[in-house]
Amino acid sequence: MDFSKYDYLEKKSSAVPGTNKYGKHYQIIVFATKGKRPKVFNKLRIDPPLLVTEKYKRENGMYVTDVWDDIRELTSGYFAGEEPLRLPDGERLHKQQSPIQLLLRIILSSSKPGDFIFDPFAGTGTTNIVSRQLRRNSISVEKDELYYNYCMQRLMEFRDVDRIDRFKMDYKYTKELDKIWGSPVNIKGFNLPKYTLFEKNIYYRKKHTK
Known part of the structure; x- marks a missing residue:
């Protein structure tokens, strides 16, 4: 089985x-x-803020390159905001939780509605959250029981901070964006079976001990 890899x-x-x-x-x-x-x-186009060396606004934005300096990681200091999942004491659940914007860009650029997305390290379930809203099918695997339980809770109790529609205008210059993005998902019915191919799309792999 061959795979094409992208860094x-x-x-x-x-x-x-x-x-x-x-x-x-x-x-x-x-x-x-x-x-x-x-x-x-999919060749995505974005419209990031102008650099200090740029004087004029871009008419059609610019293509996404292999350096994504417009997406801030959630693990930077205390400026992670409300997106990270947190434990009862306020500490972040997962130190490497990926931001919604990051998975949104990866999935948008490499798939189309109806495709399958596989994440062997589910973590906090961000891949599944984004895939559902883009009408992609997703399967994830997580071996840590605590992370698994938080993943399932996140899928069942959808948060406003996990909405991807707030980022759609970032890609407004992308050709055929609506086709790539997929038809809108009714957030009120987000957890109904018709929006996912699998009854449970995150699987918990228990550790076997002798």
Whole structure:
């Protein structure tokens, strides 16, 4: 089975040096599509803020490149906002929770409505949350029971902060955006079976001990 791999770089907003090395300014994002070459690659266009060296507004935005410096990671300091899942004491549940915007871009660029998205490390279930709203089918695997329980709760109790429609205008210059995005999903019926192919689309893999 062949897979085409793509490496994307997400620019961090801050980086703390280690004991004897520089802090990482970039985070490598790896995802793959089945086959020797991707069957789907949507050329997304965004309209980020102008740089100090730019004087005129872009008429049609710009293509997304392999450096995504317009997406802020949720693990940067105390500025993560309301999106991260939190424990009862206020601490973040998962130190590497991926932002909605990141999975939105990956799924938009590499799939179409009705496709299957597989995440072998579900974490907090962001892949499933985004896939459902884009009318993609998704399967995820998570071995940690605590993360699994929070994933299921997140899917059953949809939060406004997890909505992706607030980011749609970021891609307004993308050709055939409505076709790539898929028809609107009724958030009130978000958890009904007709919006997902599987009764449970996150599977908990228990650890076996001798």
